[in-house]
Amino acid sequence: MRFPRTLDLVILLFSWLPLCSAQRPAAYQTRNFNTINSIYNFTIYPNQVSIIEQVTSESIPELEHLFSPTVSGRIQEIGNFTNFRHSIEYFFGLAPRPQGSQYSAIVEAELVQFSSDCPSVAASTVYFKVALEKPVPGKTFKHTYLKQTGFWHFDEDGRVDYYDLYIPGLHDFATILNGADFSSKLVQLIATKQICQGAQQLCTGANTQYKPNFGINLSGVLSALGLNPLLDAPLINQLGLGILNPGELTCMIKLGAKNFGTFDKLWADTVTCRIVHLMLAAVDPDDHCLHVGPTGGGKCVDYPYVDRLYDDIPLFGERLRFRCPQYGGM
Ligand SMILES: *[C@@H]1O[C@H](CO)[C@@H](O)[C@H](O)[C@H]1NC(C)=O
Numbered sequence: 081m082r083f084p085r086t087l088d089l090v091i092l093l094f095s096w097l098p099l100c101s102a103q104r105p106a107a108y109q110t111r112n113f114n115t116i117n118s119i120y121n122f123t124i125y126p127n128q129v130s131i132i133e134q135v136t137s138e139s140i141p142e143l144e145h146l147f148s149p150t151v152s153g154r155i156q157e158i159g160n161f162t163n164f165r166h167s168i169e170y171f172f173g174l175a176p177r178p179q180g181s182q183y184s185a186i187v188e189a190e191l192v193q194f195s196s197d198c199p200s201v202a203a204s205t206v207y208f209k210v211a212l213e214k215p216v217p218g219k220t221f222k223h224t225y226l227k228q229t230g231f232w233h234f235d236e237d238g239r240v241d242y243y244d245l246y247i248p249g250l251h252d253f254a255t256i257l258n259g260a261d262f263s264s265k266l267v268q269l270i271a272t273k274q275i276c277q278g279a280q281q282l283c284t285g286a287n288t289q290y291k292p293n294f295g296i297n298l299s300g301v302l303s304a305l306g307l308n309p310l311l312d313a314p315l316i317n318q319l320g321l322g323i324l325n326p327g328e329l330t331c332m333i334k335l336g337a338k339n340f341g342t343f344d345k346l347w348a349d350t351v352t353c354r355i356v357h358l359m360l361a362a363v364d365p366d367d368h369c370l371h372v373g374p375t376g377g378g379k380c381v382d383y384p385y386v387d388r389l390y391d392d393i394p395l396f397g398e399r400l401r402f403r404c405p406q407y408g409g410m
């Protein structure tokens with residue numbers, strides 16, 4: 081009598097299926113999903129604009145139910161952001177915005193992966209759809225994607241108080257976003273020049289990072305950049321270093337001596353790290369100009385691999401912060 085038994089089993093299995101798939105999420109699961117979804121929704125252009133305008137104010141009403149005032153976290157491989165202001169600047173200040181002639185903006189943020197096994201912890205992956213030209217309704221537009229994945233921790237009010245997230249493939253993304261090959265010497269020098277000009281424009285007064293040094297002249301800069309005035313004449317012409325002011329020339333010498341770096345490892349004493357922190361300095365010069373400067377201000381600094389990835393206690397207070405209580409976590 082094997083046959084009927086197997087059939088019974090199959091029927092039993094299938095009779096459970098609709099029940100399983102129709103299982104309603106617990107209230108905390110819906111809440112955590114909505115919190116993460118709302119955070120990412122503020123990265124969609126132009127939703128972040130009003131947030132950015134408020135980063136230096138005491139409170140940001142739109143975000144009060146989403147982030148704890150003591151939020152702290154890590155975004156691999158960008159850095160750690162150990163308070164509310166820095167976290168907000170990271171989440172929304174780095175979201176692409178159309179600027180000048182360059183159009184780039186997040187047009188969609190879809191949580192393609194989500195799970196939450198207890199009120200305090202959730203894991204998620206978002207796909208940001210990034211437009212590379214102004215979207216016209218009903219027409220296809222140039223776009224690419226950016227992925228962010230990792231874990232979130234929530235306080236008793238359901239606000240994010242810790243996060244440990246990762247952005248894979250950021251170097252390839254930056255290459256596509258800028259339409260530039262960052263391994264080319266010319267592109268590296270142009271980017272360095274843009275950082276120097278940007279740093280001198282945004283970081284002024286007490287925030288000035290690169291002081292004019294009147295001993296500096298163009299031939300000194302060329303030799304610091306490893307360029308030969310004769311052999312590299314076409315490159316030098318394309319670069320247009322002649323228009324730089326003395327502070328910008330000081331900056332070219334200082335940054336020319338550093339590794340250009342990669343966007344896959346931004347937590348380093350590199351030019352690429354300063355590209356990202358200049359975006360943050362645009363949002364909050366008092367806090368971020370130092371990171372763009374010659375010392376890196378504790379952010380654009382070479383940290384050991386183990387400190388960058390595993391120094392969890394100062395950041396999260398607990399080693400098992402992102403494990404649900406039923407597995408011995410928080
Ligand atoms: C996303 O933001 C827009 C604009 O503020 C708002 O209309 C929409 O309801 C938000 N969606 C979610 C899921 O929060």
Ligand SMILES: *[C@@H]1O[C@H](CO)[C@@H](O)[C@H](O)[C@H]1NC(C)=O
Pocket residue numbers: 295296297298299300
């Ligand atoms: C330009 O700078 C270099 C190196 O700093 C120095 O050796 C040279 O004398 C300077 N040239 C002029 C014309 O000031």
Ligand SMILES: *[C@@H]1O[C@H](CO)[C@@H](O)[C@H](O)[C@H]1NC(C)=O
Pocket residue numbers: 160162383387388391393394395
């Ligand atoms: C942030 O990261 C740096 C580099 O690893 C480290 O020195 C610092 O202690 C970290 N801060 C916290 C609060 O974890």
